[in-house]
Amino acid sequence: MTVSVEEPTTAAPLVRLTDAGKNYGNILALQGVTLEVSGGEVTCVLGDNGAGKSTLIKIIAGLHQHSEGTYEVEGQPVRFTSPREALNHGIATVYQDLAVVPLMPVWRNFFLGNEVRKGPRMDIAFMRGTTKKELLDMGIDLRDVDQPIGTLSGGERQCVAISRAVYFGAKVLILDEPTAALGVKQSGVVLKYILQARERGLGVVFITHNPHHAYPVGDRFLLLKRGRVLGYYRKNEVTRDELTGLMAGGTELEELSHELEATGGAAAAAAHVLEEEVHELGIGHGAPGAQ
């Protein structure tokens, strides 16, 4: 059931917003946002609290409708009225708090709402086995898929939610601050899965208020501030200073780079970028201004 997304070379982007805006009554939560998400690309949406990040992804995810501009999926104008509808178009959202039911076993969570049936009952053996295999493919080796998902670490939980979305045919994966509540090590794990989803050809929209997390994995960066677009860059268009201007310090950055490096592959390349960055900005451990 896992989809293999072909590289869309000339086709329309998976998701395109043009001049999109949203107001809640007389509150202008979002204005003039233009955004493209293609397969095999990570778009990072950055901004402080209240910048409009959640509003933006709620439009894409079908929880809210845009009040201005257009929203196209693979070239077709859309106006989703429910998350289900967005899901049917291959747009899956992993919310930070809404991802899972903590007391339920991992495999029950994995298939929740998409249970595989065999007559009137569920095909439990298939679901157990598939959950284990899909998680293994993402590099999570769970001892027991029967353990309540609440007993997993925050990062692992996010990863289960991500691999679930991938398994059920998501073409676009929206992640609302998946690293916000996580420590550096766990954040590194989640960033690794973001890269893995990208390698599988998915378009990823990664929401964060932390540029340390965004820069190593992102291909495009959308900066929001108070509901407006502060900047929209491809990776080669943005200077590091512009993004890292929002950074608090270099120590966390270094740790993060070590985490990524340890995992190898594309993650190690990202770690390299991160390290260079720390070096060039002179914000490494013990450097003046490091805080």
Place this chain on the structure above:
Amino acid sequence: MSQTVEVKPPPARDERIARRSPVARLLTRPEVGALLGAIVIYIVFFVVAPPFREPSSLSSVLYVSSTYGIPAVAVALLMIGGEFDLSAGVAVTSSALVASMFSYQFTANMWVGVVVSLVVALAIGFINGYLVVKTGIPSFLVTLGTFFMLRGLNLALTKQITGNVGTNDVSNIQGFASAQKVFASTFNIGGVSIRITLLWWILFVIIATWVLLRTHFGNWIFAVGGSAPSSRAVGVPVNKVKIGLFMAVGFMAWFTGMHILFAFNTVQSGIGIGNEFIYIVAAVVGGCLLTGGYGSVIGAAIGAFIFGMANQGIVYAGWNPDWFYFFLGALLLGAILLNNLVRKRAEAMR
């Protein structure tokens, strides 16, 4: 006790699982606390109350247990789904009254009254569920309201229609005999008389357990109780599941009401008050979490069995029955503490 037989999931194939002892695995089941409690209470009464050892005593314990255990099946499912129903006790009485008075007043076949009563009971469940999901008001409050309304309706309408606090004897109405066979017959096994409610109870426990553990609907029950927003986000029809569970309570209340009607031929309009708590106690003693998302129907059945043992055992032991509710309360507290402990240990063992 045949209803403790449980459907074990096939073990996952992972060599690391093998290191978890069967005891550890058993301790992760929600009904373990209740099972241990039931064994202890059984032994206590077996030792202190010689009449308790008679097979006929066990039969009457099981009968009492079944009349509380049948509604507790649905109450447990509802609690796992994250809701309460305080109107279940008086809904039993309402069901019995409706069937009895409908058939008597319209001189209709008894089965017509039975079906009308089923429709009314399901409607009560639907209204409870609809109000809860549409208003977002806690089910504790919504069903507290419907509890008082039904309690008033039971008394007022019965007096209005029959001019009495109870209903007229319906045993001469056509269809009574066959309905009595279904809902309230007795048969003999090896000289011990068994009430049919025991068989129905076992059947309901098996069906409900199968639905809960083996079907996608059961998955949804755990999910809506564990986290309604998460369930909604992945496409589970949360409102439908919850309304369905309230209607299941309506169904079991109807069934119990039918038993009362056909066992006694008349129905007193004031009965049933307070039984809603016994159903909830059975579910909680059986391992259902008050906050939803966790529990077992088999556990609730064991909880009802504990209630039945205590209820009858005190009589057999010759103790002052005034102590019964004190005992019940202590049992509930003990069960909650034990369940808490078991759950924490189970979590730690993983």
